[in-house]
Structure formats: C-alpha cells, structure tokens
Amino acid sequence: MGLVVQKYGGSSVADAEGIKRVAKRIVEAKQNGNQVVAVVSAMGDTTDELIDLAEQVSPMPAGRELDMLLTAGERISMALLAMAIKKLGHEAQSFTGSQAGVITDSVHNKARIIDVTPGRIKTSVDEGNIAIVAGFQGVSQDTKDITTLGRGGSDTTAVALAAALDADVCEIYTDVDGVFTADPRVVKKARKIDWISFEDMLELAASGSKVLLHRCVEYARRYNIPIHVRSSFSGLQGTWVSSEPIKQGDKQVEQALISGVAHDTSEAKVTVVGVPDKPGEAASIFRTIADAEINIDMVVQNVSAASTGLTDISFTLPKTEGRKAIDALEKNKAGIGFDSLRYDDQIGKISLVGAGMKTNPGVTADFFTALSDAGVNIELISTSEIRISVVTRADDVPEAVRAVHSAFGLDSDSDEAVVYGGTGR
Ligand code: ADP
Numbered sequence: 245m246g247l248v249v250q251k252y253g254g255s256s257v258a259d260a261e262g263i264k265r266v267a268k269r270i271v272e273a274k275q276n277g278n279q280v281v282a283v284v285s286a287m288g289d290t291t292d293e294l295i296d297l298a299e300q301v302s303p304m305p306a307g308r309e310l311d312m313l314l315t316a317g318e319r320i321s322m323a324l325l326a327m328a329i330k331k332l333g334h335e336a337q338s339f340t341g342s343q344a345g346v347i348t349d350s351v352h353n354k355a356r357i358i359d360v361t362p363g364r365i366k367t368s369v370d371e372g373n374i375a376i377v378a379g380f381q382g383v384s385q386d387t388k389d390i391t392t393l394g395r396g397g398s399d400t401t402a403v404a405l406a407a408a409l410d411a412d413v414c415e416i417y418t419d420v421d422g423v424f425t426a427d428p429r430v431v432k433k434a435r436k437i438d439w440i441s442f443e444d445m446l447e448l449a450a451s452g453s454k455v456l457l458h459r460c461v462e463y464a465r466r467y468n469i470p471i472h473v474r475s476s477f478s479g480l481q482g483t484w485v486s487s488e489p490i491k492q493g494d495k496q497v498e499q500a501l502i503s504g505v506a507h508d509t510s511e512a513k514v515t516v517v518g519v520p521d522k523p524g525e526a527a528s529i530f531r532t533i534a535d536a537e538i539n540i541d542m543v544v545q546n547v548s549a550a551s552t553g554l555t556d557i558s559f560t561l562p563k564t565e566g567r568k569a570i571d572a573l574e575k576n577k578a579g580i581g582f583d584s585l586r587y588d589d590q591i592g593k594i595s596l597v598g599a600g601m602k603t604n605p606g607v608t609a610d611f612f613t614a615l616s617d618a619g620v621n622i623e624l625i626s627t628s629e630i631r632i633s634v635v636t637r638a639d640d641v642p643e644a645v646r647a648v649h650s651a652f653g654l655d656s657d658s659d660e661a662v663v664y665g666g667t668g669r
C-alpha cells in the first residue's frame with residue numbers, strides 16, 4: 245500500500261460544492277488502495293479577507309495575533325472536508341498544524357519549519373482514517389505559540405509532511421492543469437510543462453510563479469520528494485517536478501532550453517538617495533534592513549557623481565515590508581548618512597528561466613530585444629546562471645510577459661491554458 249500526500253489550494257475548496265468535489269477525489273485515492281493525507285488551504289480568498297479585516301482594526305497588527313487569526317481559515321476548511329468525507333461513508337480526522345507535528349521557529353507570519361513529528365497522522369492513517377491537515381500553520385518550538393509559514397505556505401506543509409511520512413508522492417492540486425510556460429491568466433497560449441527540474445522550478449517560484457511556493461520546492465529538492473502539480477477540476481496529468489526527467493511511454497522527456505517566463509507585481513523599490521561613496525555604507529543600509537527581518541531581492545548601486553562623491557542605492561523588497569523598511573532606514577538616517585528615501589510600489593518584475601541559457605549565447609540579448617520591441621523600458625537587471633530578471637513599470641508587465649513568451653517560441657498552437665477557478669488574488 246502506498247502513502248499519498250495531497251494538497252488542495254484555496255480555489256479548490258472555495259465553497260461547499262468545492263469541498264464535496266475534493267472529498268470525492270480524496271476518497272477515490274483511498275479506494276485505489278492508498279493511505280491518504282490531505283493538506284488543505286483556507287477556502288477561496290479567506291486569508292486575504294482576514295488580513296483586510298485585521299488591517300481595519302489595526303494597520304500593523306501584532307504578528308502573534310495575526311497568526312492566531314489567519315490559522316482559523318485552514319481550521320474551517322479542514323473540519324468541513326473531514327465532514328464531507330464522513331458523509332461519503334469513509335473515516336476522516338482533521339488535525340491542526342500543531343497536532344500534525346509541524347514544528348517551526350518563532351518568526352510570526354513567515355515561520356520556517358524546523359521539524360515534523362507526524363506521530364498522530366501516522367497513527368490515524370494506520371487505523372484506516374483519511375487524515376486532513378490544516379496547511380500553512382505550525383507551532384513554535386521555543387514559544388509554543390501558533391505560527392504561519394508565509395503566504396502560499398500550505399504547499400510547504402504538504403511537502404514537509406510527505407518527507408516526514410516517507411510518502412511515495414506529493415500531489416499539489418490547484419486551479420490550473422499544472423505548471424505552464426507562463427501564468428495562464430496572462431498568457432492564453434502558455435504551454436503545460438510535462439516535467440521540470442527542481443532547479444528551474446525553484447527559479448520560476450522565486451521569480452513569482454505562485455503555482456508552487458519557493459520554500460516548498462526547496463524542501464522537495466532537499467528531501468528528493470517528487471511533486472505532481474495538477475488540477476483538482478480535471479482528470480488530466482499535470483506537471484512532474486523532480487530531479488530526473490520522467491518517461492512518457494518509453495521516451496524520456498527532455499529538458500527544455502527555456503522553461504518559462506515568470507512575473508511578479510508584489511514587490512516595491514526603495515531608493516536611498518545621496519549615500520556617501522565610501523566603504524561600509526552599503527553594509528550599514530542592509531544591516532538595518534536585515535535587523536528588521538526583511539528579505540530583499542535585487543540591489544543596484546549607481547556610479548557616484550564625481551563632483552559630490554554621493555551615490556544612490558536601489559533595492560526591491562515585498563510591498564508588504566515597505567513601511568517597515570522605510571521606518572527602519574529613517575530611524576537610522578543619521579548613522580547611515582543619506583539624503584532622502586524614495587519609495588515606488590508601481591514596479592513589476594519579469595524573469596526568463598531555463599538551464600539552457602548557461603550554454604546558449606544570445607539569450608540575454610534576445611530577451612532585451614523582445615522587451616524593446618514591445619516598447620518596455622528596463623529599470624533594473626539581475627541575472628543568475630539560469631535566470632534573467634528585469635524590473636519595469638507594473639503596467640507594462642502583461643504585455644512584456646506575452647512578448648518574451650512569443651519571442652522565445654514558447655507559444656502553443658492552441659489556447660490550451662485553462663483556468664478553472666480562483667480569482668487570481
Ligand atoms: P492555490 O489556491 O491552489 O494554492 P495559487 O493561486 O496559489 O493556487 O496558484 C495557482 C495560480 O498560479 C494559477 O491560477 C495561476 O494564475 C498562477 N500561476 C502563475 N504562474 C504560473 C505558471 N507558470 N503555471 C501555472 N500557474 C501559474
């Protein structure tokens with residue numbers, strides 16, 4: 245008998261009908277002879293709605309209390325799902341993250357999993373139950389407080405449980421048929437990818453393809469857990485994310501030169517204006533940001549003007565951390581010694597990802613040409629071995645993504661990319 249961990253995202257359990265549909269699917273997996281653990285997200289846009297509610301009460305809610313509030317979302321869906329499964333005549337038990345043994349550090353709102361002790365889940369499935377686990381939540385080892393894993397964190401819960409339970413596969417069910425060469429909400433001609441390596445998926449996820457969370461892919465790579473991303477609305481095969489290419493029939497699926505185009509409009513840009521061009525300045529700016537527990541993405545420093553000896557340093561960070569970053573820098577203004585700060589949240593990032601760019605000269609030039617042909621101005625550039633990213637105006641992002649997707653021959657012949665549900669929020 246195999247053990248399968250399945251994860252159902254918010255759009256798959258958006259209403260009572262969705263919960264009943266998912267319950268049937270879980271029961272089918274059980275009837276196929278598997279032990280089943282199902283990780284579930286909050287219904288529809290519940291998490292966003294709870295955040296909006298908290299902000300109406302307090303603009304900067306305390307992390308501990310926000311976590312307490314947000315975990316309620318997953319508790320609702322796990323209990324309803326267990327009820328729906330019982331209604332179908334099968335035994336199910338729901339568990340919170342803490343009951344499931346998801347142990348984290350104590351950083352509220354973006355805790356990291358440090359251990360998983362799924363004793364109760366193991367016992368439950370061994371007794372013949374389907375175990376339903378609330379995604380996105382855990383309990384801090386030190387403070388014993390309830391934590392959340394950051395937005396989209398149910399993906400990580402699923403992979404972490406799959407690793408701890410030594411599952412055969414981790415299936416991530418969502419509202420599209422798999423991982424596509426671009427977000428199907430933006431590119432109708434996006435193509436479904438049959439297999440993608442952990443490395444390329446990591447870069448896509450880190451660059452904003454929210455179909456899988458970056459941390460979840462990191463975890464899967466570390467423990468070598470194959471992920472199957474597929475739709476909970478169709479019976480189609482989805483995308484396999486694993487270290488080795490899968491076989492289709494007796495043919496090995498080949499590694500694509502370019503895996504896809506990702507975009508992200510969730511970041512903002514901070515420019516520190518008039519920084520003295522001397523050793524230690526960048527260190528003190530980014531020490532200030534790190535001490536505020538803010539993760540940054542790109543960094544660019546201009547050449548200093550000879551007449552003033554001053555330079556500007558720009559960096560990008562999640563919009564949700566913008567206020568905190570500005571406050572921290574302002575507080576340290578005298579210590580760092582800059583003139584002023586500029587904050588711009590109307591930016592977007594477009595990234596091209598593919599292991600093939602390591603060996604194919606000209607990819608960067610073709611990428612910039614596609615953007616220029618689409619009339620898109622580039623503000624920042626960053627590259628890794630298998631990724632090129634640029635920052636542009638947020639309004640330019642959809643057009644730029646489509647232009648780059650076409651320029652690299654990624655368009656499918658048909659409009660095959662179906663979006664079954666969700667609001668894209
Ligand atoms: P869930 O609620 O199931 O966790 P998410 O909204 O987090 O779903 O992720 C699924 C969404 O990810 C899709 O609806 C799609 O708009 C978006 N997405 C972004 N990039 C991609 C991509 N490359 N392939 C597939 N989906 C993508």
Ligand code: ASP
Nearest residue numbers: 285291380395396397398
């Ligand atoms: N409900 C949480 C969110 O919306 C976690 C998840 O869906 O993965 O971010």
Ligand code: MG
Nearest residue numbers: 253396454455
């Ligand atoms: Mg998600």
